[in-house]
Every structure is written in structure tokens, then in C-alpha cells.
Amino acid sequence: MNIKVIFKILGIVLFWESVLMLPSLAIAIIDNSYEVKAFIIAILICFIGGLILKNIKSNKNDMRKREGYAAVAISWLIMSMVGALPFYLSGSIPSYIDALFETVSGFTTTGSSIVRNIESMPRGLLFWRSFTHWIGGMGVLVFTMALIPSIGGRSVFLMRAESPGPTFGKLVPKLSESSKILYIIYAGMTVVLIVLLIMAGMPVFDSFIHAFGTAGTGGFSNKALSVGYYNNPWIDWIITIGMFLFGINFTLYYLLLIRKDWKSVFKNEELRLYTFYVLLGTLLIFINVLPKFNYNISETLRHSAFTVSTLVTTTGYATTDFNLWPMFSKSILLALMFFGSCAGSTAGGVKSIRILVLFKSFIYEIKRTIHPNSVQTVKVDGKVIDDDTLKSIMLFFFAYVMIIIFAVIIVSLDNFDFMTSFSAIIATISNIGPGLELVGPMGSFADFSNLSKIVMTACMIIGRLEVMPVLLLFAPSIWKKH
């Protein structure tokens, strides 16, 4: 493997991370708060490390799939380790493992938290914590490529490793242009969201925090009660719809906003499936919850829609403690968490497109058993899914389930109840945030052992990068010189 090109990419990422920490530093300075020093140290480490690594001489074009994948996995790990420094050095989160958990949870847009008393955290750190959601949502390397097209022609592998979903379509022939378009749409939608939240009555700082969490489908809040704190139907509905929209493949916004291609968007099969199960899930939960709580009809609808939207997009905000809902609703929520939303969005989970392809392949297999001689193929949006894509989707699915099984076994060493252990793993590997029972929306991950926290931290990165880039690092042969 070409290690130099990986160091170089890592350098660029670290350099930009130092820049991205500046707004948080500014807030800390304005508030004259205790974390200023921690930010300065972290920024210097990032900046100097970045500068050194960035200038390593390497043959840029010598980047194949393996280098691209490894670069992304390593960058995510190192940038999280550095990103954790402000929390750790300031003493705000005294354990480094906890600080790393929190930062990885931020970048991977998971939103699981080990902080027990979030409202006492200073604003500089709160801003950084939520800003990691926004950065991680669309991808750090995608961001880098939008700014410096100079990484080289083969950087498609970087984008492929970082963008969620089994397929990856370039919007325009030039990759850096694609990244730029994506980021402009992403930033534009975030600004609209901030404005709407302010108009609905949310304080300005909180609007930034919640817009970052919604756009990245992350879920960090600066309130212990999450979005439920405001108890404001306008805010709830804005965030419900916001999360749903950020769970859609961004390519569709490009088609809609720039190419004005309404038809393709409307006919998109993944979007249809996603919309279908969001609506169905909301309806079923609405019917299930309505007679059992003191909510009136509009409150029930609001909480049902919000909770479905927050879990299907793997955001993890809460307006109410859905832990108390009947088992039927909780099972539906668990299934939605597992399915996730669309590929190419900021959301986690298995993704609708994979469920769709696997389901269609299964139907195809049944048809082939009935008519062995029929010549049909599995198609999505009119395009044939080739055997290689199908195979990699299936193996992803298998690896995903196996990792869940092994992670649950390790975490169960802490001897919490099964629902806590199981949902904590689903919540981290699918980048959701809260689980059920002890790690429910009003709970915290603080009580787990360090071993469990490390396993969950690994799960978050594995889930965000969709397994392969991370597991690749464990293959001995990747470290040999080729």
C-alpha cells in the first residue's frame, strides 16, 4: 500500500479540522470561558500536524481503492482522536475514552452521549460538539475535495468510501464540482433550517445547535430534554420535516433544484419506499399510542411523526420519552432504525436502497424457482443491478448482522438487561443515538464500562463508513508494500 498518499490526505484533513475549530474557539473567547486554552492547544496540534503531513511528497495518482478506503478510515479515526482534545484538555469530560466516544458520536452523526449534565457545558464546547455533526454528515473528505480539487484524479475512491450507500453517482464529470454542489445544497438547506427555527421562537444559539444536529441527522442537543424542552409544535414540525428531508439522497436535490428534473425525483424507487415506511410507521404508531396516553390527537400525531422521523433518519432527537410507549410501537421503531433512510443522505442504518435491492432479488429468486427458464433481471429505477453490486450489498448485510451479534456479546459483559445492550449496539452501529431502556432518549451511555464504550465507538465508525473501509485495516496483507 502507498502509505505516503494516506499521510498526505490525513494531513489535509487535519489542517482543515484546525480551521473548522475556529468558530468554536471564537465563541469560547467571547464567553471568556475555561475551554479557550484547550481549543488553542487542539488547534495547534491539528494545524502543525496537518501542515507536516500535508507536505509529504507522494505520487498522487498512485491511489487505488485500497488506499482510498484506508485513508478514509484512518482519517476518521485520527480526526476524532484530535477532535476529542477540547473536551478532554478542558476537563469538561475527564476521561479520554469518554471524550473520544462523544467526538466519534458527533462526527459519525450518531448522537449517543456520555455527558450526564449537558446544560452545564460551556457554549464553545457545545458548539464544537454539534458542529462535528454537521461536518461528519456530508463527510469530511467530501468537504476537503470541494475545497481543494488537487487531491488528484483517483479521489473517487475517497468519496465512495465516505458516502453512504452501495452505489455512488457523480453529479457532474468533475468530482470536485460534485462535492461543491453537494456542499452548497447542504449548507443552503442548513441556513434555511436555522432561519426557520429562529422564526419559530428558538434562541439563536440553540437554533444553530439543532440545525447542525438535524442536517447531519446527528441528534446532539444542548438541552437534557432534547427538542422536548421547547414544547413548541412549530419547532417540532420544522425539525420533523427537516430530518425527513436530510434523510433523502442529495443527488435528488441536485436533480430537482438544478436540473429541474421533477419526474426522476418523483419516480425514484428508494424515495418512494422511504416515504412509504415513514408514513406507514407514523400511522401505526399513532393508532397504537393514541388510546394509551393523555395526548390529544394533534399531540399524538406530532410525537408519532417526530419519533418516526428522528429514528428512521437515525437522528435521535426526542420530544417525548418513547421508552414508555407500548411494545408494538417500540418494535416498529426498532425496525425503522435498522432500515434507515436513503443512500447518499446524511443518515445511517442499512439504507432503503439495500432493503429494496435485496427484496427485489428475493422476489426474483422466487420467480426463477417457478419459471426456471425466464430471463429477468433485478432492476432499480430502470437500471439493472449487476451481480457484483448485489453481492457487496448482501455481504454488507451479513457483516452488519454479525458485527451486531459480536458487539452485543461483548457489551453484555456489563450485565445490563438485554434490551439495553442490544439497542445500544443498534443505536451506535446505525448511528442513531439513543436506544431503549437505560440508553433511552432520556438516558445516557455513561454507565457502560470502558470496554463497552470502545466497542461502541468502533461500531459508530464501522456504521458510518459502512463496514468495508474499517475492516480493511485489519487485513494483514494491506500493510505490505505492493
Add this chain to the structure above:
Amino acid sequence: MNIKVIFKILGIVLFWESVLMLPSLAIAIIDNSYEVKAFIIAILICFIGGLILKNIKSNKNDMRKREGYAAVAISWLIMSMVGALPFYLSGSIPSYIDALFETVSGFTTTGSSIVRNIESMPRGLLFWRSFTHWIGGMGVLVFTMALIPSIGGRSVFLMRAESPGPTFGKLVPKLSESSKILYIIYAGMTVVLIVLLIMAGMPVFDSFIHAFGTAGTGGFSNKALSVGYYNNPWIDWIITIGMFLFGINFTLYYLLLIRKDWKSVFKNEELRLYTFYVLLGTLLIFINVLPKFNYNISETLRHSAFTVSTLVTTTGYATTDFNLWPMFSKSILLALMFFGSCAGSTAGGVKSIRILVLFKSFIYEIKRTIHPNSVQTVKVDGKVIDDDTLKSIMLFFFAYVMIIIFAVIIVSLDNFDFMTSFSAIIATISNIGPGLELVGPMGSFADFSNLSKIVMTACMIIGRLEVMPVLLLFAPSIWKKH
């Protein structure tokens, strides 16, 4: 589809079912018990129905995959519906849905029970209940083919649909010979087991009951405390080893006993994987349970080995209430339940061979990412796994997980805790028997609603026939005339 050939096969199955009920009737007559009349009616229905259907004229050779699969699925359903009659008509199980649940649980070698007070059931019904395990273990149609080679040359599809596992190897060129060899080995091993249990001090009737449950890896007992009732280390170890042995692919016994081919058996990769995780699971649970209970070392080892063996082979006997074990042990047990034992055995679950193939394919995928130009293939026991087999394994895995998700959602309408609903579905679809919490080894499935019982009954048949034959029946196009 050629409906006539399906009716004909169903007729043969029903005819033989009436014969197989005779020993139970004999016991009922000896005991002069109240279920005699119920058995006579059930036998007459089977016998007459079988005789009529069996003599339908049909072109035997017009049986393709679809007819074979459909015949197996329909036969399993109808023979269970008739097999439930002795329980229902005698009044021993007053609800027909409960009686059907119990019978399907028997034939599919699941061993989940809705009977609350098993020790009050008369011996004729107890014998029939456990004998269904023995019949279902190796397969009813396999049995039929061993007796009447006349079903026709294409009956390989019947055997393929009924034998667990993704691949299916004929032992000898003639299929009816293969079935006969399998059944002779199966019966021989069962007889040895009965003798050993009697020698260990188990009453004769109980030895038959527990040998049937062990051989079919079913798990029905005539004691409420299951095997724990005897509290006899000899009995525990005989059954532990028995269950493990009946979880091995029967083809290997053929190679070992008749071809004396020790080497192939020793090198068999599925057997190695299966042995590996049985030993590892036992060790880990032993270490985990030892300091937490009042058992001494040999007792702990006995209970650990027994419980691992009973759950990995999806039998479901119990010597102790493992529900009370720490969460770590319970998670391991749950994972073992999911993996299951070997293809071509009487056991349920996903099967080691599938885990092995998927795991190897995943490793292969990693290697191909690192060296895109390498030409390697996925091999098991030196044989290349072709893409079609791989695809059907993957789709099986996907369908399995999806069915679990949907079944859990429906069952959770009963509003039991998650562990109960979840483990009840895993326990039925994997043909295990007991789950955890309310449906733990000392619990019962009686409290579920009828809807849940029907869903679980369906899960048991789907699990036993490994998804495809059952789902095929729901494809509208299969019912058209071709």
C-alpha cells in the same frame, strides 16, 4: 403447476401418517385411556384421505422444482393439521390453534409448548407428541421415499426442499437408496440412545420420549422440569453428546460408518466450525457462570455443556433455568441459537455452512478490494461455491432476518417485554423451543394471543423448510396452469 402430482404426494404422506399413529394408539389402548377414540378418528381421516389422494392419476415425471417445493410445504401443513386432531378431539388441548401449534412444534422439531401441565397428559398423546419430533427430524418425505421408490425420478426436488442446508448431496446414485441409508443410520443411532438412557436409569417410556426429542433435536419432554427432573449426570451427559451428534450432517456418518472415510470427516470444514463454537461457547459460559452460582465445577461444566448443546442444535431441553444466568452467557446462547448446527442434520437455525460460506465470501471481498486483479474463489471443503449457491444463501439470510423483524412486530402487539417477543420468534423460526424471559425453559407459550400463535406456527414451518418452499405458495403465478 401440476396440482395432481402434489395431491398424489400428499396422499402418500397422509397414508403413512396414519400408519405412524398406530404405536400411539396401541399405547392408548393398553392404558385404556380417554384418547383412544380421538386417535381412531384421526387415523381413519388420514387413512381414507390418503387412500383417495394417493390413487389420483398423474404423470409422475411432470414434477419440477416448483411442484417439489409446493408439495413439501403443503404436505407439512396438512399433516400437521391432521396430526393435531388427537390432541384436539380428545379434549386434552381444548383449542384447535393450540393443538396445531403443539403439533407443528413437534414435526418441525421446535419443541415450544403451550401445554401448562404436561405431566397430566396421557401416555398415548405424550408418545405421539414426541414421535412427531422423530418423524419430522429427518423429514417425512425422505421417509416416504425410503419406503416407496415409486414417486418417480424427479423426486430429488422433494428431498432438496425438505433437507436442511443450502446444498444437498446424494449419497448413492439412487435417491431411494440414499433415503434408506439415512433412515437406517438415524434409526440405529436412536436405538443406541434409548438403550443408553435406560442403562443410565431413566424409565423405559421416558427413554423413548427423550430419545425422540434428542434424535429429532426437538426438545419435548414428559416432565415439566425437562431433563432437569432426573438430576442425573449420566443422563445429562448422554443427552448432551447425543444432541451434539444429531446436529452433525448425516452424510458424514455415511462416510464414516459405511465408506470408512475418516479423513473427509475429520477435514470437514462445517464440522470443524460447529465443534469450534460449541467448545468455545461452553468454555466462555463455564467461566462466566462458575463464580456466580452455587454449582461446583463438574456441575457447572455439565450445565454449560448441556445448555450450549441443547441450544446450538436447537433442541431446547433444559437441566437448569439458564434464564437466571448472567447477560453475557445469555447473549452467547442467543448467538448460538441463531447460528445453529450443521446442514443435513435434524437441527434448525441458519446452519454453520451458511455462516462459513458468507464469512469466507466476506474475506474474499476484502482481499479483492486490496488486490483487485487477484483471481481467487470461495471454496468449502475444496469445492468452489458457485455464484448461484452464494446468492441463494445470502437471500436466505436476508429473508430470515426480515421475517424475524416482521414477526416480532406482530407478536409485540401482545405487549410482553421485548426479550420475550424477540426470543419467542427466534426460538420458533430457528426451531429451538424455549426462548428467554416468559418463554424461558421453565415458561410456556400458552399466554400469547391466537394471532401470535398463528404467526409462530408459520415461523416454525418457514424455519424448518428454510423459507423458500413456504413463501413460494404466496406467489400468485405458481397457481396458474403452465
